[in-house]
Amino acid sequence: MRNIPLGVYLPGTTPIHRLPAGWKFLFLLTFILLSTFLVKTPLVAAGWLAAVALGYVVARVPLRTALGQTLPVLPVLLVLGAFQWWQRGWEFALTTVLVLFASVAAAALLTLTTTIAELMGAVERGLSPFARFGLPVETISLAVSLTLRLIPLQLATVHEVLAARKARGAGFSVAAFGTPVLVRSIRRARLLAEALIARGVGD
Known part of the structure; x- marks a missing residue:
């Protein structure tokens, strides 16, 4: 299970572990949206991926676990990248692959540093104002x-x-x-x- 994406939680006391689940979930959504609409070049996309990698370092995620959580999706992204290269050129293809890989890695970082119970609590608190409707x-x-x-x-x-x-x-x-x-x-x-x-x- 340590190599199954989204199937691992690593206990810890790092700043990312201590950050409330709701804030982490909000940061993840913001990261995905901003990277999707703002990143236009491979260099900028690599910078966003480097920022996620820094998050793994701060959270003290072992390299083997990090690779096991992120690499399984790489073959699918490479196939998508090859299609995009054929359709729109190598720069757009590389940017797309890097952005998607960074988003997957960010989502994996969320599950690595947050328990299911914490995520459930964050979702309930975020949606609770709508319960009256x-x-x-x-x-x-x-x-x-x-x-x-x-x-x-x-x-x-x-x-x-x-x-x-x-x-x-x-x-x-x-x-x-x-x-x-x-x-x-x-x-x-x-x-x-x-x-x-x-x-x-x-x-």
């Missing part, structure tokens, strides 16, 4: 926390299926890969739904 704040908070938890679990399932296929020496097959992933995902969803119903969620 009928907004289901607790349901939204639960949905956010479940999403953050199920993403690494789903990625772990994919990793287990691929490892099992490799151990058997089997070649790649969409059916042999997709079927066990789908079955495990449906089983997990049913168990989760039964647990939530048993606890009266949604009543």
Whole structure:
């Protein structure tokens, strides 16, 4: 699980760890929006990525953990970058890849330094003023926390299926890969739904 994106929390007492979850979440949204609309050159994009890297240093995240949380998304970004290079040139492609990678790294830094409970509390406090208008704040908070938890679990399932296929020496097959992933995902969803119903969620 230490190499599953969004699946690791590192306890600590660094300034980033001590920063309230709500502020970190707000900084993340601001970072993503500003980098998307303001960054136009590879040099500036590299500067934004360097700022995120500095955050990892301040948070004292081990290099191996940092790479495990960020590198899995790199192949997808490279494919996207190749397409953008073909469509709009190498400068735009490189800028896009760097900005997206910086955003993913920033999101990973948030989950590395913030517990699910802290994130739930921040979402509830941020949405609480809208509860008077009928907004289901607790349901939204639960949905956010479940999403953050199920993403690494789903990625772990994919990793287990691929490892099992490799151990058997089997070649790649969409059916042999997709079927066990789908079955495990449906089983997990049913168990989760039964647990939530048993606890009266949604009543």
